[in-house]
Amino acid sequence: MRNPIYNDDFENYLQQKAEQHRMYPADQVWRNIQEQLHGKKQWPALPFISICIIAALVITTLLLTPADPMLRAGNAEPQQKTAVLNVPGPLLETLSPTLLTQESLKRAKGYPQATQVDENLFASTTNTPEQIITTVTPSPEAEAIAPKESNNLLAKGNTRIQTNTLVTAQPLVLQSAATPNNNTAADTEANTLVTAENRKNDEPQVNNDIRQSTLEESKQAELMAAPPVVAPRKTSRFEYHLYVTPAASYRRLVDEKNKAPQAYFASPMAVIYNSDVNKVVKQSPALGLEAGFAIGYKINPQFTIRGGIQYNMRQYNIETYGINYEPAFIVLNGRNERVLNTFPMMPGIKSNYVTTLKNKTSEISIPLGIDWKSTPNRKFSFGATASIQPTYSLNNTSYIITTDYKNYADGSALARKWNINTSFDAYVSYQWNDGLRWQIGPQFRYQQLSSLNTGYPIREYLLDYGIKIGVTKSFR
Amino acid sequence: MSEDFLILGCLQNDPSAQRELYNRFSPKMLSVCFRFAQNREDAEDMLQEGFIKVFTQIHTFQNKGAFEGWIRRIIVHTCINLLKKHKKFNESVDLSYAATLLVREETIPAIMQAKQVVECIRLLPIGYRTVLNLYAIEGYSHKEIAEMLDIEESTSRSQYTRAKAMLETILIRKKILEKPENNAAWLAAFKTNK
Numbered sequence: 054m055r056n057p058i059y060n061d062d063f064e065n066y067l068q069q070k071a072e073q074h075r076m077y078p079a080d081q082v083w084r085n086i087q088e089q090l091h092g093k094k095q096w097p098a099l100p101f102i103s104i105c106i107i108a109a110l111v112i113t114t115l116l117l118t119p120a121d122p123m124l125r126a127g128n129a130e131p132q133q134k135t136a137v138l139n140v141p142g143p144l145l146e147t148l149s150p151t152l153l154t155q156e157s158l159k160r161a162k163g164y165p166q167a168t169q170v171d172e173n174l175f176a177s178t179t180n181t182p183e184q185i186i187t188t189v190t191p192s193p194e195a196e197a198i199a200p201k202e203s204n205n206l207l208a209k210g211n212t213r214i215q216t217n218t219l220v221t222a223q224p225l226v227l228q229s230a231a232t233p234n235n236n237t238a239a240d241t242e243a244n245t246l247v248t249a250e251n252r253k254n255d256e257p258q259v260n261n262d263i264r265q266s267t268l269e270e271s272k273q274a275e276l277m278a279a280p281p282v283v284a285p286r287k288t289s290r291f292e293y294h295l296y297v298t299p300a301a302s303y304r305r306l307v308d309e310k311n312k313a314p315q316a317y318f319a320s321p322m323a324v325i326y327n328s329d330v331n332k333v334v335k336q337s338p339a340l341g342l343e344a345g346f347a348i349g350y351k352i353n354p355q356f357t358i359r360g361g362i363q364y365n366m367r368q369y370n371i372e373t374y375g376i377n378y379e380p381a382f383i384v385l386n387g388r389n390e391r392v393l394n395t396f397p398m399m400p401g402i403k404s405n406y407v408t409t410l411k412n413k414t415s416e417i418s419i420p421l422g423i424d425w426k427s428t429p430n431r432k433f434s435f436g437a438t439a440s441i442q443p444t445y446s447l448n449n450t451s452y453i454i455t456t457d458y459k460n461y462a463d464g465s466a467l468a469r470k471w472n473i474n475t476s477f478d479a480y481v482s483y484q485w486n487d488g489l490r491w492q493i494g495p496q497f498r499y500q501q502l503s504s505l506n507t508g509y510p511i512r513e514y515l516l517d518y519g520i521k522i523g524v525t526k527s528f529r
Numbered sequence: 530m531s532e533d534f535l536i537l538g539c540l541q542n543d544p545s546a547q548r549e550l551y552n553r554f555s556p557k558m559l560s561v562c563f564r565f566a567q568n569r570e571d572a573e574d575m576l577q578e579g580f581i582k583v584f585t586q587i588h589t590f591q592n593k594g595a596f597e598g599w600i601r602r603i604i605v606h607t608c609i610n611l612l613k614k615h616k617k618f619n620e621s622v623d624l625s626y627a628a629t630l631l632v633r634e635e636t637i638p639a640i641m642q643a644k645q646v647v648e649c650i651r652l653l654p655i656g657y658r659t660v661l662n663l664y665a666i667e668g669y670s671h672k673e674i675a676e677m678l679d680i681e682e683s684t685s686r687s688q689y690t691r692a693k694a695m696l697e698t699i700l701i702r703k704k705i706l707e708k709p710e711n712n713a714a715w716l717a718a719f720k721t722n723k
Contacts, residue, residue: 064665071666073643075556076563082573083551086580091544
């Protein structure tokens, strides 16, 4: 730079005007700078995880809420408690539901207080004969004659009659015509009814008493013989899974110092350590913990996909010596050649006494995985689970070794917030009578990305060995 | 945030500190780039490259001078390096070229005189412009300019003399400066515009 004293007026004038000039760059310029300095914008994991959790909660809420009782009464119970008579077309055409109803009511009038007919039910039914539903509620006085009346209604065909409240001592259920065991009874009865109806047209008022008594007897016998049939309750494909895993945390170190700026290593003051970092560092595992909750969906009896939320606490100890503050440096990799000036907390070289540093990490993650069971229908079963876990580090206390392997420094600022873990466990499970399936088995969890930023030349991969204890129960 | 905290934050690779530093110095530095570049896009490319160097080399700043001056030197060197990739600085343009320059009124917006002056500088041929920028505004010596641009020192001197004359002509034609009556006219003109 030349001395400004030699500037002439023209140069001073230009300098003054140039200094006053300002221009404002486009936002894209800063985005490009930031991208080159810090990499591309990270995957928006937090919104994605939030959406997953909300979706899981909504699904869980919907599954746990009981269905509308009206809908259940309309769909499930009629299959158990009603009998449908399939009557040939010509007979249906000759019979009007209105006439049937009127005739039934007339007969009911002959037995005062014998039956109470739900007239609203009639009002709400359509004119289609197959859809008419007649509910007959017997009064105590009418118990003796109700079966006969019921048979009369049956004899008119094309009606669906609830029989569970008839005079029989035990609850009786007529299975629908689709059920093979009860189909015989229904068919026999229908055939008898059809035959009786045909004869009625040809021979009015002939053998009426005989026909009625025959029908009554066969009906009574059939009803008494038919055992109550209850359809098996369908279990949900969804299940929840709770687990806890005491685990020991280890770590694997990989030295990638060859990617660090060579200018540092070429300087006269640089001390090159070529030994294996795993041999230099003295470390011991410590007890950690994992606890989580997951919701599973059974693809088939053997395979279940699971997603949930999980908390992990990992820690391990580093053995070091004495306390001595001195400047230390950490050379970072990459195109951004940086040197972090810091001070060592614990010198790694031997001193008078030994001290222990504790590296501790708390994490929350979203495990997404698949579970396999060898024999899902037996009490004892073997199985295995694999999962991938996007992980967010809640807090991190981390001491890292300096580039020259001589000291430890506080490396919390270099800790990576987002990471990915994978987990695998094998287990043996036992199904209790209350529907709970307990499981226990070994688990292995491995961290896929280094705990520290990519700039730090020594990669640290945490791994946990633990015993997983869990319980699984299906939603009803 | 004070400059020291900004530097400390940038040393720790703190994005917020980097953004603050960028916001503080980018308008002035883009103006520097704009005087060297052919157009605004090229200037923004220069600014981007320059600030990446600033952030990655910030640990080399030793507090021995003004931080802004340090950034400015990095930016100027970045501009020169990018220009050197494409342009030659030995080109010599006859002074009569200035008279033939078609300086349209609309190309120089009369928002403020500083902007007019910068626009006039940008009308110069690239060799003249670079030397003029480096010598008159950035304060480099001809020896330093010769080293930076890989040209002879005498070439730098002659380029500057011609650039100065050409710019003078342009500024007078644009009525930004008054036509000098004698050799001391620049002083009067400068004082008038101050």
